[in-house]
Every structure is written in structure tokens, then in C-alpha cells.
Amino acid sequence: DIQMTQSPSSLSASVGDRVTITCRASQSISSYLNWYQQKPGKAPKLLIYAASSLQSGVPSRFSGSGSGSDFTLTISSLQPEDFATYYCQQSYSTLGTFGPGTKVDIK
């Protein structure tokens, strides 16, 4: 099975900060990597698919990069509504493993 790790597990940031979250796969997954945002009590929301493609309706301050086994989600200027937990998910294998999540909270 492909294992996914994320770092950091949590971070504190201020509105306007540039935030970077890293996701690493236990083997190469090409660009088969998705990013989701989840707020408390809500379902996850798709942000990025295929490592760098922005889902329709998602603000352009979100961007994704990477290929192989190392990936990054960047929020260029953190907004109040961005405080949430972010999950990566690989879709290289049928078992679509999620990362453990990165919680972004207010500094």
C-alpha cells in the first residue's frame, strides 16, 4: 500500500501569511495527487486535483505543485476562511490513501 505523510501536522499563521504544506508518498505516484480542505463538522472540499489543477470555483490563492513523491499545497495569502484542516490523497492506486492532515489555525 502507498503511505502518505504530511508536514507539518499543524501550524499557526496569520491572515495574509503565505502557507506551505508538504505531502510525501511512500513511492512515486507521478502527479496522481489531490488536496482537500475540511472545516469542523463539514465534509471535505476538493481544492486541487492532478497535483496542480485548480478545481473550479476555488480561489486562485490556492496552488499545488510537485510530482513523483513530493508535493506542496501553497496558500499565497491566508484568508480567515482558510483556517481548516488540509488533506492530501493519492489516486495512483485504487486504494485512495489520504494523508493524516495538516491543521491550519490562527496565530
Place this chain on the structure above:
Amino acid sequence: QVQLQESGPGLVKPSQTLSLTCTVSGGSISSGSYYWSWIRQPAGKGLEWIGRIYTSGSTNYNPSLKSRVTISVDTSKNQFSLKLSSVTAADTAVYYCARDVELLMTTVTFDYYYYYMDVWGKGTTVTVSS
């Protein structure tokens, strides 16, 4: 736009079978290149992919749950369902259904199929307890 809604008992006894249904509205479950997936999340923990079904009936399951999971589809009702047998307290979680897009990207040399979950239900809490 397509919406998904989970339904089913919120309380299941240990050793019994958990049964949930996801109703798709705003579009046909049979149209487009989509799988239909189930994901769960224990309280305070991360997301676990359970499995998915194509409208042809083809299924994929998480190997760790495969012996206990059955996902089925009823195109006439625009629904798909999850059954998880022999449940224990470890199966207590919020259960989500989601639409899993199959996106074909073509290049000069290869065709790539990408998968991602773009529409989710709100989730339903299932507690396993006697």
C-alpha cells in the same frame, strides 16, 4: 448541480451490519465518467477510503475492509449503498459518500486517467454500541 445525501441508522449494535444509502440528486447516477465512493472519518481522526462502485457494477474496496464491505448501486433510484458487516466500536465514524471523477488527460504518448472526489455528501454519524 449534483448533490449527495447519506441516510441510514445512526446506531448499530456490535456484530450487526451497518447499512447506508447515498441518494444522488440534480443529475443521473448513470451519466458521465464517475465512480461513486464511500469514505469514513472517526471522530477527531483522518479520512479512510472505504470503496467505490461504477454504474456498471464494477467495485473497488479497501483491502483492510474488503471481507466485510459491499457497495451496490440502484440506477433506477439514483442511489448507491454501503453495507459493512460484523461491525465493532472501531467502525464508529462519520460516513461520507462522494462522486469520484474519472478524468482522461491525453498527451502525444500516453493517456492518463485521474481520479478525484469533487462532490461530497454532508456525512452521517454512525455509532456502534449495544
